[in-house]
Amino acid sequence: MAEVLVLVDHVDGEVKKVTQELLTAARRIGEPSAVWVGGGSANGRATLAEYGAAKVYVADGSEYTDHVVAPQAELLATLVQDHAPAAVLVSATAQNKEVAARAAIKTDSGILTDVVDVTGELVAEHSIFGGAMVTHAKVRKGTPFLAVRPNAVPAEPSPADAAEEAVSVELSDAARSATVTERVVEERGERPELTEAAIVVSGGRGVGSDDFTVVEQLADSLGAAVGASRAATDAGWYPHQFQVGQTGKTVSPNLYIALGISGAIQHRAGMQTSKNIVAVNKDPEAPIHEISDFSVLGDLHTVAPQLTEEVKKRS
Amino acid sequence: MNIVVLVKQVPDTATERKLNPADHTLDRAGSDGVINELCEYAIEEALLQREKHGGEVTVVSMGPDQATDSIRKALSMGADKAVHLNDEALHGSDALQTAYALAQTLSTVSYDLVILGSESTDARTGVLGAALAEYLGVPQLTQASKVDIEDGTATIRRTTDYGYDVVTASLPAVVSVVEKINEPRYPSFKLIMQAKKKPVEKLDLAAAGISAEKVGLANAATEVTDAAPAPPRAAGTVVKDEGDGGVKIAEFLAEKKFV
Ligand SMILES: Cc1cc2nc3c(=O)[nH]c(=O)nc-3n(C[C@H](O)[C@H](O)[C@H](O)COP(=O)(O)OP(=O)(O)OC[C@H]3O[C@@H](n4cnc5c(N)ncnc54)[C@H](O)[C@@H]3O)c2cc1C
Ligand SMILES: Nc1ncnc2c1ncn2[C@@H]1O[C@H](COP(=O)(O)O)[C@@H](O)[C@H]1O
Numbered sequence: 001m002a003e004v005l006v007l008v009d010h011v012d013g014e015v016k017k018v019t020q021e022l023l024t025a026a027r028r029i030g031e032p033s034a035v036w037v038g039g040g041s042a043n044g045r046a047t048l049a050e051y052g053a054a055k056v057y058v059a060d061g062s063e064y065t066d067h068v069v070a071p072q073a074e075l076l077a078t079l080v081q082d083h084a085p086a087a088v089l090v091s092a093t094a095q096n097k098e099v100a101a102r103a104a105i106k107t108d109s110g111i112l113t114d115v116v117d118v119t120g121e122l123v124a125e126h127s128i129f130g131g132a133m134v135t136h137a138k139v140r141k142g143t144p145f146l147a148v149r150p151n152a153v154p155a156e157p158s159p160a161d162a163a164e165e166a167v168s169v170e171l172s173d174a175a176r177s178a179t180v181t182e183r184v185v186e187e188r189g190e191r192p193e194l195t196e197a198a199i200v201v202s203g204g205r206g207v208g209s210d211d212f213t214v215v216e217q218l219a220d221s222l223g224a225a226v227g228a229s230r231a232a233t234d235a236g237w238y239p240h241q242f243q244v245g246q247t248g249k250t251v252s253p254n255l256y257i258a259l260g261i262s263g264a265i266q267h268r269a270g271m272q273t274s275k276n277i278v279a280v281n282k283d284p285e286a287p288i289h290e291i292s293d294f295s296v297l298g299d300l301h302t303v304a305p306q307l308t309e310e311v312k313k314r315s
Numbered sequence: 316m317n318i319v320v321l322v323k324q325v326p327d328t329a330t331e332r333k334l335n336p337a338d339h340t341l342d343r344a345g346s347d348g349v350i351n352e353l354c355e356y357a358i359e360e361a362l363l364q365r366e367k368h369g370g371e372v373t374v375v376s377m378g379p380d381q382a383t384d385s386i387r388k389a390l391s392m393g394a395d396k397a398v399h400l401n402d403e404a405l406h407g408s409d410a411l412q413t414a415y416a417l418a419q420t421l422s423t424v425s426y427d428l429v430i431l432g433s434e435s436t437d438a439r440t441g442v443l444g445a446a447l448a449e450y451l452g453v454p455q456l457t458q459a460s461k462v463d464i465e466d467g468t469a470t471i472r473r474t475t476d477y478g479y480d481v482v483t484a485s486l487p488a489v490v491s492v493v494e495k496i497n498e499p500r501y502p503s504f505k506l507i508m509q510a511k512k513k514p515v516e517k518l519d520l521a522a523a524g525i526s527a528e529k530v531g532l533a534n535a536a537t538e539v540t541d542a543a544p545a546p547p548r549a550a551g552t553v554v555k556d557e558g559d560g561g562v563k564i565a566e567f568l569a570e571k572k573f574v
Contacts, residue, residue: 068473068482069445069455093476094433094458098445105411105449110536113410113440127545129332134545135339141536177454178484181470186478193476199573222573240495241474246328246436247352247494255573257564265328269436276571277551278564284553291548294567298556306561314565314574 002030002086005079006053007072007099009091010036013043018091018196020155022148023051027158028120030086033057034162035079037064037072041164049162051155057167063176069095070175073102078169080107080143087122092147093195100145109142116152116252116273130246130265131272150196151252151275186239194242197225199255200274202244203237204229204267206260206281206300210237214304215259221311227251227271229261245270259300263288280304316370316464316486319424320361320394321417321431321443324348324378324385328436338532339539340407341437343379350385353432355392355499356492360462361430362393363497368464371395373424377405377416383515390510391502397515398424400523407532410438414446416530420523421451426487428469433458433491444491454484457491 004026009016019034026032034053036044041058048056057079064071076088076099088103090096092114104111117125122144126135139145194200201224203215212226219226228238230245244251246269256274261267263279263286271277272291279292280300289295296303326332326346333342361372374389374397376382386397400420408416421429429451434441448455456462459471460479467486472479474493502510520527528534554563568574 068457068480070448073449094441095475097440097442098455098457101411101414101440101442101446102449104536105414105446108536110409111411111440111442112537113442123540130328131545132332133334133542135334135539135542137537137539139536140538174452178456178482178488180473180480180482182481183475184472184478184481195476241478247434250439255568255571269328276573277548278567280560280564289551289553291551292553293548293551294564295551295553296556296560296564297553298560303556303560303564306559307564308561310562310565311568311574314569 003033003083004030005076005085005088006032006034007076007088007090007096008034008036008044008048010040010044013040015044015047016196017155018150020047020051021150021153022089022091023048023053024155025118025148025153026089027052028118029122033085035059035076037075045162045164050157050159052158052160053162054160056162056164058164059167059169061168063171066180067176068178068180069098070102070178071171072099073106074171074175075169076100076103077106079167085143087144087146090145090147092149097147100147104142104145107142109145110139111145111147112137112139113147114250115146115148118146118148127273130269149250149252151198151254186241191219192223192225194225194227194249195251198253199224200227200251200253201257201259202227202229202261203232203259204261205231207232207237212238214301218257218304218308221308229267258288259304261288262286263291316364316368316427317425318361318364318370318372318428318430319375319421319426320357320372320389321429322354322358322374322376322385322389323351323435324376324382325351325435325437334542338407339542340532343381348381348384350388351432351435353434353492353494354385356494356496357430357432358389358392358394359497359499360492364428364462364464373398375417375420375424376400377413377420386515387510388502390513391507392500393506396513398518399515400518402519404520404527404531407535408530409535409537410440410442411446412530412535414443415450416523416525418447418450419525420518423518423523428464428486429489431491433493444489448489451489454488456482456484456488459490459492460495462490462496
């Protein structure tokens with residue numbers, strides 16, 4: 001069976017959920033081989049095995065992460081040349097899309113980004129124009145590089161060996177030209193990452209102030225990530241990196257709860273592919289109701305706390 | 316310091332956007348075009364850097380005739396001159412082909428810094444900056460929320476999932492910017508009048524040194540095979556809060572097995 005490379009996302013040796021999803025998707029196409037960059041692979045191996053990685057290529061060494069994007073692109077390009085995989089899957093994060101694009105150029109291949117589903121024949125589905133249209137696309141040259149969105153394919157275990165194989169590539173000077181001198185981790189507490197979360201609770205102008213407690217408490221009761229509309233981030237009520245929408249993050253969770261968000265087209269562009277949408281909004285005319293599965297017309301400052309209490313009672 | 320800023324005209328998100336039924340490419344002629352929003356932040360950053368370090372800001376845009384509107388806008392904000400790559404053969408180019416074509420075009424311009432937006436609102440691939448760095452063989456400083464130039468070295472804050480990385484490289488380099496980097500200025504009346512007289516050089520494939528067999532729909536490495544309107548979402552339930560709105564949502568969530 002043809003090999004399918006899956007670039008692993010991990011934090012401190014913990015494999016992210018999106019990688020489990022990609023391994024599941026890769027099994028539709030062929031036999032997944034995980035690509036692990038950096039240290040800690042021993043900690044992640046069990047998860048990779050559980051989700052079907054037959055092999056794990058381990059590129060351990062700080063040189064792959066001390067320089068931006070280019071080293072990982074050289075690594076992927078080398079693995080593609082050596083193993084001729086049927087495809088390369090990465091998660092559709094800003095960085096992995098860049099890695100995949102550069103590796104695709106090096107291997108004279110094509111790249112499809114922000115894929116929301118993929119078949120065994122490598123037909124990729126896209127949701128475009130803020131969810132208004134669905135298109136299908138194929139790569140017809142070289143090795144298909146697909147950047148797949150988190151939550152696109154539900155992760156299902158299917159145990160395999162996850163046999164480790166150390167790899168190393170001789171990095172070019174060009175790959176070392178942009179150097180990371182410092183990493184700054186901004187506080188986000190224990191909440192899941194916005195683009196990866198299965199549930200997102202977002203607050204908009206309706207929250208009314210920089211006191212986002214009502215949004216955060218609901219999010220925490222559900223184990224959800226917190227998002228915000230641009231009205232809220234522009235006002236400085238919530239940090240910019242949590243903005244959802246056309247100029248913010250694109251999320252596609254199983255459940256999206258919009259509190260005091262009108263549902264402007266630019267906001268919808270970042271959340272319309274959510275599988276279930278719940279809205280709390282005072283205004284019956286707000287466009288968010290057109291796309292929501294369940295809307296409550298009311299004041300979020302009473303409805304959301306009540307919901308938080310109910311969720312706590314039921315869990 | 317000479318700065319190139321890349322500008323793209325995109326269909327206005329607020330209007331209905333369409334694909335050409337024949338080849339599934341974006342219908343650029345049939346929708347209202349606007350400058351891609353993040354390009355305005357790129358232009359602003361180019362102007363701020365010019366204010367600090369001197370030199371010239373050259374707008375480079377690849378696009379059909381309508382792209383002149385966005386080029387004008389960039390010149391009205393204060394850029395010095397422009398290069399417009401316009402050739403029917405470019406139609407249908409995918410993201411990597413576009414990066415190749417722009418890289419070739421850049422070989423006709425002298426630059427220390429190339430600045431662009433980190434994503435466009437039409438295709439939203441977010442890979443152009445990285446692909447351009449690959450083709451040009453210069454350092455990639457993308458997703459920047461802050462840029463400092465000193466003694467031929469650029470240092471940026473690269474936005475990451477967990478915060479940011481400080482990344483440094485020597486010039487020339489490609490810098491892509493995110494929205495929080497600055498606040499784009501409004502063109503003044505005086506600049507709008509001046510912009511009309513600023514030079515716009517028009518290039519076709521040959522003039523930019525682009526091989527026709529590497530660009531356009533027929534040569535793209537990717538192919539859109541079909542397109543259809545998304546199935547409409549089933550009409551949702553709307554209830555008025557009668558003091559039990561939160562409970563009602565909890566019941567809906569229980570039904571869907573979220574709680
Ligand atoms: C180029 C461009 C890019 C953009 N990119 C983005 C983007 O990435 N993300 C984004 O979100 N926006 C973006 N926008 C902005 C977008 O157009 C809207 O302005 C923005 O989404 C509005 O945010 P909002 O829904 O929070 O605020 P509003 O539109 O003001 O809506 C607030 C809603 O809250 C309701 N409300 C008020 N008080 C309460 C209460 N107590 N209880 C319940 N409901 C209440 C109101 O009825 C209203 O519907 C962009 C705009 C442009 C032009
Ligand atoms: N006639 C043209 N001249 C120059 N660039 C174009 C032309 N048509 C499309 N493009 C650009 O090629 C890319 C793909 O365009 P499209 O096929 O219209 O989606 C976009 O960056 C367009 O701006």
